[in-house]
Structure formats: C-alpha cells, structure tokens
Amino acid sequence: MTAPRLYFVAAEASGDLLAREVIEAVRARQPGAHISGIGGAEMASLGIESPLDIAPLSVLGLLEGLKAYGTVVKLADIAADAIVADAPDAVILVDSWGFMLRVAQRVRARAPHIKLVKLIGPQVWATRPGRAKTLAATVDHLLCMHEIEAPFYEPYGLKTTVIGNPALSRHQWGNGESFRITHGIPANAQVVLVLPGSRSSEIKRVAPALVEAARILKDSDPDRTIIMAPAASVAAQFAEAFPDVAEWATVSTNPAERYDAMAAADLSLACSGTVTSELAMQGTPMIVAYKTGWVTWSLARGLLYKKRHITLLNIVSDDQEIVPEFVQTQQKPELIAARALQWLTDPDALADQRAEQQIALSRMKEGDRDAAEIAAEVILEEAGA
Incomplete structure (x- = not known):
C-alpha cells in the first residue's frame, strides 16, 4: 500500500x-x-x-x-x-x-x-x-x-x-514555578496573566480594555506581577499598539511558555476563545472579555446567536455564567478590574472559581x-x- x-x-x-x-x-x-x-x-x-x-x-x-x-x-x-x-x-x-x-x-x-x-x-x-x-x-x-x-x-x-474538545486532550501541564524562576517573579508574588487574543481584530477591539484593566490592577498593588502573552501571530501588532507595556509588565511571546504562564497565574484576563478551555485545564481562574463590530453584534444577538453566553464553559453549564463575561458595552477596564480585585483579595473566591471551572470541564469531556x-x-x- x-x-x-x-x-x-x-x-x-x-x-x-x-x-x-x-x-x-x-x-x-x-x-x-x-x-x-x-x-x-x-x-x-x-x-x-x-x-x-x-x-x-x-x-x-x-x-x-x-x-x-x-x-x-x-x-x-x-x-x-x-x-x-x-x-x-x-x-x-x-x-x-x-x-x-x-x-x-x-x-x-x-x-x-x-x-x-x-x-x-x-x-x-x-x-x-x-x-x-x-x-x-x-x-x-x-x-x-x-x-x-x-x-x-x-x-x-x-x-x-x-x-x-482538543483543548482537553492537551496533557502538557504547565510548570508555574519554572516560569516564575525564569522571569524573576518571587514565589509569593500575585500574578495576573493577560491573554489579549490571536487575531488582529482582537488586538484592536479587546486588548485595550484588558491591558488597561491590568494597569489598574498593577497600580493598586505595585508588587503584583502582570504577564502579557499575545499570540505569536499578533505579537508584533501588540508591541506596536502598546509600546510602553513592557515598562510595567512582563511580555511573553514564546509559545513554549504558554502553559507555564497559565500555571503561574493566580488569575487571567482573557479574550474569549479556545484559550478559556486551556486556562481551565491549568486550573487558572479567569475573566473573559470580547467585543466585535456593532453590525455583527446586532445581527448575532437579534437573529443568529441563540445562547446567553459566549464562553464554552458557561454554555455547557446550562448557559449560566460560571466565568464572568464582559462583552460589548460591558467591556470596560474599570468593570473588569473591579471583578478581578474582588477575587485577588479573596483566596476563597479564587478557590471557588477553580472548582466551578472544573465542574464545567467535566461536562465537556467526550x-x-x-x-x-x-x-x-x-x-x-x-x-x-
């Protein structure tokens, strides 16, 4: 043959x-x-x-x-x-x-x-x-x-x-300790990971809100470490759009560090997409943001889209909000940062979120x-x- x-x-x-x-x-x-x-x-x-x-x-x-x-x-x-x-x-x-x-x-x-x-x-x-x-x-x-x-x-x-779901088959568990050591992050430092997207349009529409929310979190606690991890496909665009971000955050564009960064984070601010399932697999609590053009959004909400939520973890949870979503008019840095601060100052809330995400993941396995x-x-x- x-x-x-x-x-x-x-x-x-x-x-x-x-x-x-x-x-x-x-x-x-x-x-x-x-x-x-x-x-x-x-x-x-x-x-x-x-x-x-x-x-x-x-x-x-x-x-x-x-x-x-x-x-x-x-x-x-x-x-x-x-x-x-x-x-x-x-x-x-x-x-x-x-x-x-x-x-x-x-x-x-x-x-x-x-x-x-x-x-x-x-x-x-x-x-x-x-x-x-x-x-x-x-x-x-x-x-x-x-x-x-x-x-x-x-x-x-x-x-x-x-x-x-392919994301659930990815058994490459991240090494958070190794990531922290490589980037000089103290073991007891609180880490927020920003995943601004993999499309050009996401860097334009979603990344600004996530970056500003992260800046608010950094200003509220200078000892907090912020990791920016744009996809390699949009890394150059991200660097051009946010030229000063490296002054107050660590930027990681190495695909090999992807899961290590997730495992190192106490919380992630993420653009909606496949990455949400990957974060859940690493046990990382997350807050999701998303924004598209108004014509697209109006058609989707009025005629096409039949679910209340856009994150798969929420959809499989009987369309209930397991993962907080800040979409369209709600995609505001201050709202995202406020929810993040609630969790970052309450270890029990973060633990509860991890548990909720694991339950949602169990519903996604085939x-x-x-x-x-x-x-x-x-x-x-x-x-x-």
Whole structure:
C-alpha cells in the first residue's frame, strides 16, 4: 500500500496548533505519510512550508469579513491551486468556517476525487443551523467536538465523528514555578496573566480594555506581577499598539511558555476563545472579555446567536455564567478590574472559581482518547490508508 498523501489547511493560530497535533498523531500511525499544508508557526515547526501567509485571514466580525472578502477569495483560489497541484488523497480543513468553505468548494470543483475532511465544524448548535446543510453538501466527513453537534447533520447524511474538545486532550501541564524562576517573579508574588487574543481584530477591539484593566490592577498593588502573552501571530501588532507595556509588565511571546504562564497565574484576563478551555485545564481562574463590530453584534444577538453566553464553559453549564463575561458595552477596564480585585483579595473566591471551572470541564469531556488521535484515525481511513 502506498503511503497516504494528506494536505492540511489552517487559517488561524488555534487551527494551526490543532493541525500540528493531528499531524503528529498521523505520523505516529503512518511515519511514511506525505504531508503538505497551509498554516503558520505550529505547522512550520514540523517542517511543513506554507505556500501562503495566513495572517490576512484572521478577521473578526461581519464588516471586517466583508472588507477582507476579496482577499479571502483570492487566497482561497491560491490555496485550491496549491492543493490540487500536490494531488493529495485527502484535504483536512481546520476550523475557520468562511475560508475553509470556499477552499473546499474550489477543490471539489477542480478535483472531485479528493476526499475533504472538515476538522471542527461551525457552531450550528448556537447559531445558523443552516450551515449544517451547506457543509454536508461540500465535504465528505466532519470531525466535531461535541455530541450535541451530530444531530444537526444527520438529516443530510454527512459522516460525523465526535473527537471531543482538543483543548482537553492537551496533557502538557504547565510548570508555574519554572516560569516564575525564569522571569524573576518571587514565589509569593500575585500574578495576573493577560491573554489579549490571536487575531488582529482582537488586538484592536479587546486588548485595550484588558491591558488597561491590568494597569489598574498593577497600580493598586505595585508588587503584583502582570504577564502579557499575545499570540505569536499578533505579537508584533501588540508591541506596536502598546509600546510602553513592557515598562510595567512582563511580555511573553514564546509559545513554549504558554502553559507555564497559565500555571503561574493566580488569575487571567482573557479574550474569549479556545484559550478559556486551556486556562481551565491549568486550573487558572479567569475573566473573559470580547467585543466585535456593532453590525455583527446586532445581527448575532437579534437573529443568529441563540445562547446567553459566549464562553464554552458557561454554555455547557446550562448557559449560566460560571466565568464572568464582559462583552460589548460591558467591556470596560474599570468593570473588569473591579471583578478581578474582588477575587485577588479573596483566596476563597479564587478557590471557588477553580472548582466551578472544573465542574464545567467535566461536562465537556467526550471520552478518554485524545482528540488528535481520533482525528488521525478517521483522516487516514478517508485517505484510504
């Protein structure tokens, strides 16, 4: 049997990380597999050279998406050309609904024999269930995170496999003590970790409130240590937007320190996203902020989004606020800082929050196998390996 040829496509930092994990699982099963792809630093660390820069694809919101539409279409064409030229047995499209849909449609039109696997589906259980029909008409197999997703695709006959939440399969527990020693942070110092996002739009819309809230916390106690940890994909943009932050905070942009920083923190101020599950896995209490364009927000709240909360830990907790959310008009530095100070001055409150988050995590688990391992098995089957 010839070695399978696979092509992975990731358009954002979280997808790039998941792609790397799945590729490693594929190689563990099939060391001779030929793997090419489009991605970022995570895939590059495995020696996979991307034929295009994914940075322009990190858009957020309706208006931002419309403005970037021409770029998205152009890059989808380039991606499809690269995929067809590589002649893979299967293409794995990771997250990023809008871009991946366009890539899938183009590959299907040009080379219908290539298997298309969508790794992580759109949140049809929370918004726009009609996307289930669109996806079913475009790809051959969906690898989704939760059991609640599968019923949406059953009427359309799309093969669906639940892999669980990838963040819960990441067993790399952080070493908080090592992080503190490396950065000269006293063992008894209180540490606040700021995770301002991985998209350009998040650095513009969410980071300012989180940075200012952290500044308030620092001013209230100069001995408190603030860690700023923007994703590597937006590190340069963050440094340009906040040139003075290094004067009063420690800036960490090293992906290898990601979990160590989480484990070292007493509390995190985070942009909503995959990182919230990762923080919970490290046992780090958190406060979440989020802001998008008003047109996008109005449409989402009025027509599309069906849940009261946006953080997955809250949604799985019967849509109750386990993790405090400061969204849109509530995303104000003084409000975020006030809640943070309540916890930072009350050890029992922090302990209660850790316990609440662990209960929410237990509701998100789908089994004992790693998500990447399940995904790798299905992908190789689709590729005929």
